[in-house]
Amino acid sequence: MTEKFDHVIVGGGMTADGAAKAIHETTPDATILILSADVDAPYTRPALSKKLWIDPDYTEDDNDLGTVADSGAELRLRTMVESIDRTARTVTTTEGDVVGYGRLLLATGGSPAALDLPDDDRVISFRTAEDYRRLRSLSGGGRHVAVVGGGYIGTEIAAALAQNGTRVTLVFPDDVLGGSVFPAEIAATFEKAFEEARVALARGRRVESGTADDSGIHLVLDDGSTLDADAVVVGLGISVDDSLAADAGLAVDDGIVVDERLRTDDPDVFAAGDVASYPDAILGRRRVEHVDNAKSQGPVAGRNMAGADEVYDHTPYYYSKVFDISYEAVGTLDASLDTVVDDKGDGRSVAYYLGEDGVVAGVLLWNVEEARDAARETLAAGAVPRDELVGRI
Incomplete structure (x- = not known):
């Protein structure tokens, strides 16, 4: 082993950015290394298919997250981690470099289909x-x-x-x-x-x-x-990159299995973002591939790596914008489920997706803003009578 850092983050996306900044805010003197396979420093991923195309005043420079400047982390791009030795607490890159860690975060995300x-x-x-x-x-x-x-x-x-x-x-x-x-x-x-x-x-x-x-x-x-x-x-989604964790003997099941503090079954190894299978406070164990989850889980993982004992209790949403349509969603959207659509007029609707026993499994907010918390409350309420859904949000 030629070098060691207090915190090593594998992955260079928005989760890594949030974690590095949170570590630095919690323990400013801690050393942080980000190992990223990307060719660019962390950036806002949703803008790649939205804002960079439709806002002429928004550039790639605006899209940079400023990770190194704001966290003090060392960032190594074009770097793939090949293996983890949990006994020695080291990671080895495909170039053969061996790096020690005090705490490790796996934010490896996924690869495009x-x-x-x-x-x-x-x-x-x-x-x-x-x-x-x-x-x-x-x-x-x-x-x-x-x-x-x-x-x-x-x-x-x-x-x-x-x-x-x-x-x-x-x-x-x-x-x-x-x-x-x-x-x-x-x-x-x-x-x-x-x-x-x-x-x-x-x-x-x-x-x-x-x-x-x-x-x-x-x-x-x-x-x-x-x-x-x-x-x-x-554009067919991603396949989750959890093989590094699996090869290291960590539990995986459609993602790296973590507890409510984003810790794996190794207390010094955490996982967050697209790759993490976590116990959602409302919806149960799930894995979420959207920006709200990455932005929310990264800082929690970072603070916990730095010694906090914080529960991740956020139920994330996702959003999209195409032409003049904006929609947000919380939970599961599956048209094969029974649905109740509350047409608000003027192109605005709320759709409720019902699972077993009438339990609301997902809420779609179609051109409806400032209603995510109400959607979460509806999901937490469990079975809601159909005639009480229209007008609830």
């Missing part, structure tokens, strides 16, 4: 700021980009491109865009917004394969049809 497509600069599995810059260079000027995936990230990217001089075809498996997530009437409104923006919708389709040549990328869909584009963006 990929398809059987060519290894080509014009094919992007969207996740990082580097991916954003590459997509920027491939878009605009009437060029044609195929976006694969009709979920959270795919629809945001499709909307962003359509608002920046790009022809877009969106490939997704649902019969109606958003149909697997939103109640039917809301999904119809969602799809209409894309149609009005002249996004071509390849409904009910999946990508089987593709080829690349000088003229572009050529996709083969599951019905045998083909789609030619100048570039392809894959």
